[in-house]
Amino acid sequence: MAKRLAGKPVVEKIAEEIGGRVASLADKGIVCGLSLLRVGERPDDLSYERTAEKRAESLGIEVRKTVLDEGVSQAGIEAAIDEVNGDESIHGCLMFRPLPSDINEQAVCDALATEKDIDGISSAALAAVFMDRDFGFAPCTAAACMRVLDYYDVPLEGAHVVVVGRSLVIGKPIAMMLLRRNATVTLCHSRTKDLAAVMRAADIVVCATGRARMFKAECFSPDQVVLDVGINFDEAGKLCGDVDFDEVEPIVGAITPVPGGIGSVTTSVLMAHVVEAAERTTSA
Numbered sequence: 480m481a482k483r484l485a486g487k488p489v490v491e492k493i494a495e496e497i498g499g500r501v502a503s504l505a506d507k508g509i510v511c512g513l514s515l516l517r518v519g520e521r522p523d524d525l526s527y528e529r530t531a532e533k534r535a536e537s538l539g540i541e542v543r544k545t546v547l548d549e550g551v552s553q554a555g556i557e558a559a560i561d562e563v564n565g566d567e568s569i570h571g572c573l574m575f576r577p578l579p580s581d582i583n584e585q586a587v588c589d590a591l592a593t594e595k596d597i598d599g600i601s602s603a604a605l606a607a608v609f610m611d612r613d614f615g616f617a618p619c620t621a622a623a624c625m626r627v628l629d630y631y632d633v634p635l636e637g638a639h640v641v642v643v644g645r646s647l648v649i650g651k652p653i654a655m656m657l658l659r660r661n662a663t664v665t666l667c668h669s670r671t672k673d674l675a676a677v678m679r680a681a682d683i684v685v686c687a688t689g690r691a692r693m694f695k696a697e698c699f700s701p702d703q704v705v706l707d708v709g710i711n712f713d714e715a716g717k718l719c720g721d722v723d724f725d726e727v728e729p730i731v732g733a734i735t736p737v738p739g740g741i742g743s744v745t746t747s748v749l750m751a752h753v754v755e756a757a758e759r760t761t762s763a
């Protein structure tokens with residue numbers, strides 16, 4: 480039986496850390512403002528949005544929701560971004576991704592002011608992650624994985640971490656963040672030869688492919704720490720991860736559940752980032 484790396488205590492710890500900071504900002508007359516910008520009705524976006532709204536409310540962070548129709552034009556999205564950039568009451572913006580395929584997504588991401596880009600979607604923010612610099616913000620999901628590893632005292636120095644998935648949202652940035660902590664990182668993807676064997680050799684496995692329950696028992700070995708980043712919906716509409724939890728949990732040393740794992744911490748990291756963004760406006 481694996482140790483369950485639950486998100487809840489990490490979420491509570493982050494709430495404790497930022498509660499006081501929200502209060503001192505309020506003393507200065509600043510209410511943290513979070514913009515949620517969504518295009519269409521993707522179920523994983525809605526799942527994130529629900530949790531984010533709840534979390535923000537409990538922390539005294541004000542949410543401004545913008546919902547655009549799925550058929551919105553490039554100019555329409557960019558206008559919404561401009562509005563966020565120009566609004567002083569908004570300190571950070573989460574724009575849900577991916578955008579519809581006819582949209583030039585990187586152009587939209589780069590239109591967002593770096594200081595408001597609390598999910599690291601702009602080129603400038605990602606460059607900071609890749610250069611070990613601390614301006615901007617890292618993508619929340621990658622930061623959430625690091626928070627979970629640190630909360631549960633998982634040693635990173637010299638550890639072999641296999642990351643499966645090479646997206647800019649999680650795979651690539653978390654590889655850099657792990658490197659910065661002196662882990663040895665192997666970045667895998669759909670063309671990796673003998674993926675299961677590569678995964679079995681790891682101390683820590685980060686699964687981030689976005690395919691429901693694709694990783695089965697043969698990909699894992701005893702004592703491993705498994706982070707399941709997936710937020711998928713199965714045929715029954717049930718939220719599930721990239722890992723087949725029931726099959727894998729008896730084998731490994733520790734594993735994050737879905738729901739109640741990385742996703743729940745991601746939402747808290749988003750709140751921490753918006754508070755930090757608001758603080759930066761006062762100290763500039």
Ligand SMILES: Nc1nc(=O)c2c([nH]1)NC[C@@H]1CN(c3ccc(C(=O)N[C@@H](CCC(=O)O)C(=O)O)cc3)C=[N+]21
Pocket residue numbers: 523524526527529530531573574575576577598600619620648710718737738739740741742743744745746
């Ligand atoms: N720019 C961008 N960054 C993202 O990080 C991003 C995105 N776009 N688009 C959508 C996906 C999905 N995603 C989730 C994060 C947290 C929960 C979450 O809090 N889930 C709760 C449960 C929620 C429920 O029960 O519905 C949990 O896992 O415990 C869900 C989904 C981030 N994504």
